[in-house]
Amino acid sequence: MADIVVRRDNIHGMAVDRYATALRDRLPNHDVEVARTPAAERDLVADATVLTGSSVSEDLLDAADSLRLFASTYAGYDHLPLDELAAHDVALTTASGVHAPNVAEHVVGAWLSFARGFFTARRRQADHVWQSFKSNDFAGSRVCVLGMGAIGSAIVDRLDGFDVETVAVRHSPEKDTPTDEVYGYDDVHEAVEDARYVALACPLTAETRGLVDDDLLTTMHPETVLVNVARGPVVDTDALVDALQRNHVGAAALDVTDPEPLPSDHRLWDFENVLVTPHNAGHTPSYFDRLADIVAENVRRAEETGAWDGLQNQISL
Incomplete structure (x- = not known):
């Protein structure tokens, strides 16, 4: 046997x-x-x-x-x-x-794709339109990672060489953390205040459920690119839709959603500045x-x- x-x-x-x-x-x-x-x-x-x-x-x-x-x-x-x-x-x-290495690559790839305008380029390519567009630098940005488990740590590791300022949010901010700054969840607003790129890599707990709500999205810079590879309910979906409609957030890459799977008639599918992947970052x-x-x-x-x-x-x- x-x-x-x-x-x-x-x-x-x-x-x-x-x-x-x-x-x-x-x-x-x-x-x-x-x-x-x-x-x-x-x-x-x-x-x-x-x-x-x-x-x-x-x-x-x-x-x-x-x-x-x-x-x-x-x-x-x-x-x-x-x-x-x-x-x-x-x-x-x-x-x-x-999952940590590939999920980290997914996060950094999403940030770079939005920064360099790849999704805009892809749409214009599909229409056979040769037209210049504005893009941004990833270097020099403030990058915030919420959650410093295996995935959050792998994300920060992969930021070496990009010349960015790194900020972490973790349950125990007193622990040694390989970022320029570290905050506890009580100070999450200070952590994301001027971050242009934010990743959610935290577990779903009573503390993190609905963490990204209308209040936190209002604190974020209107050009912030938000990536969620945590769990869908970490984000208040209605608040995110409202923030996207009002241009209060720059873009979102969602590998997890609430609800999940995302219904085919959901409004998130139709935003040009939203990338939805079917819980696929872990592959x-x-x-x-x-x-x-x-x-x-x-x-x-x-x-x-x-x-x-x-x-x-x-x-x-």
């Missing part, structure tokens, strides 16, 4: 077999199997030490007598049965950081390889220490 079981969760159109292959390459002394049906899943999990996938049910946990680790393939974990995992003494790890062909690196390292760590604790991306239960 397999000691590592991979649930049948294809991600971003990539077959989960790639994930199993990546785990086998990194853990050649372990038996890695893909559970391709619900029946096979219950059968395989009975003797498994590690189960990995996007979710796990209480019933499956009840059937997993030897399970020591559930390695989630998602960065978020609020959808998981945390109490049941704790009751079964099953450790939990996440895929935090797997990367390296997803399974990066995830397998985390899981394999945690398996090796547990083998060395004899304990399923102190693991990379482990969530305290």
